[in-house]
Amino acid sequence: MPSPAGRLMLLDSASLYFRAFHGVPESVTAPDGTPVNAVRGFLDSLAFLVTTHRPTRLVACWDDDWRPAFRVRALPSYKAHRVAPDGGEDAPAALGPQVDVIVDVLAALGLARVGAPGYEADDVMATLAVREASAGGDPVDVVTGDRDLFQLVDDTTGVRVLYCGKGVRKAEAVTGDWLRARYAVAGxxxxxxxxxxxxxxxxxxxxxxxxxxxxxxxxxxxxxxxxxxxxxxxxxxxxxxxxxxxxxxxxxxxxxxxxxxxQTVRDVPLPPVADALPTAPADADRLGELVHRWGLGSSVERVLTALAQSRGA
Known part of the structure; x- marks a missing residue:
């Protein structure tokens, strides 16, 4: 049975930073005028989720491959309309550099970030959720704005989806009963x-x-x-x-x-993940540099406060 001692939170990171980019005005900038709306929005969402749901462990799951070859071979139309002329993902020009900043901030904070070559974040989340359930570990919260991840819901092992379709602050807890009431499917x-x-x-x-x-x-x-x-x-x-x-x-x-x-892949070859909430930033000096460079003081402070509160829950 899942342990009542903690909860593992898995973030669909791309879902959150795309939503942040489109939800926070580009007028939110660093001291030099560079847009940091996605960075600030992502960090504020992270702080809210940790404060509200009090996980004891957390993994920011990553799209190392947003359009895996095995899925394209099966169905060539898969995400074909999102392919840019250079073959990459068609995304706003102002977003890409901000994703790199998010990566740096997560590393400095000491929060786990996990991806896998050839797989999407969906597959990483599915693998970690199934791994946790198989070990009889903690209940799992999958945070996403993607309805496809409703397939991970499993009341018997405590896997639920926190669905952010209407925004992180209005996230709905998707369980088996929720699915039956909304879609009339069994699970x-x-x-x-x-x-x-x-x-x-x-x-x-x-x-x-x-x-x-x-x-x-x-x-x-x-x-x-x-x-x-x-x-x-x-x-x-x-x-x-x-x-x-x-x-x-x-x-x-x-x-x-x-x-x-x-269908998500549930057996991605992932190494063990050090996913406990950090007791202190992994690299305080680097975090300070990032805060100063990008003007992230209030957002990072909210994340640090949320982490401290969740550890003490």
Missing amino acids: GPAYADMAVLRGDPSDGLPGVAGIGEKTAAALVTRHGDLAGLLAAADDPAADLPAGQRRKLLEARDYLAAAPVVV
Whole structure:
């Protein structure tokens, strides 16, 4: 059983810094006029999350590869609309340098930051959550604005998602009951199957034509999972309306490929992570330099206060 002594918080870092960049005005700048809106917003979000939810351990999970080759091989449309002319991710020019500052600040604070070559942060979070559950460890909070991570929800092991779709300060605690009430699916894995059927234009997933969210949820619930649904589509005697059967069979190639894209990898080869909240900054001198250079004093102070309070909880 999960230990009541602590809680592990896993941050979908890109989700948080993109949200910060778009939510905090670019007029928030360093002393030299360089925008630091994403940095300040990210740190303020971190302070709020730690203060509100009091984790004892924390990992900032990272996209070492925002569009992994194995997912593109399965479905070439995956995030294709986000590819910049240089082959990288099409992101605001003012954001990239700020991500480097966030990396530096996290290191100086002594907060764990983990990515893996060839994998997205989603896969890192899934692997760490499953690893924690398998060890009978602490309950886990996955912080994200990405609904795909609802597939990680597991009430039996204490994995929940803090969904920031309406902002970090309005984060919703997504549990099995929440999923059943909102989407009428039985649990986390069923959400992934529903997401495959529904599709997600923001990720380049077309879904099955004519099957929306409610129909997708009903089909998954009735047939157990995507494999059961496809078996029903192949069985003329199965209880499946002719129109839905036709749409599913026409989308067979997509339905074979899309789970590779939607489902998180849960066995990324990650080393052990030193994820305890730091008792003091790992490099106080470097942190002071960053605070001075980028004008981060109030935001960093809020993070340090939140960490101290959470350690004492």
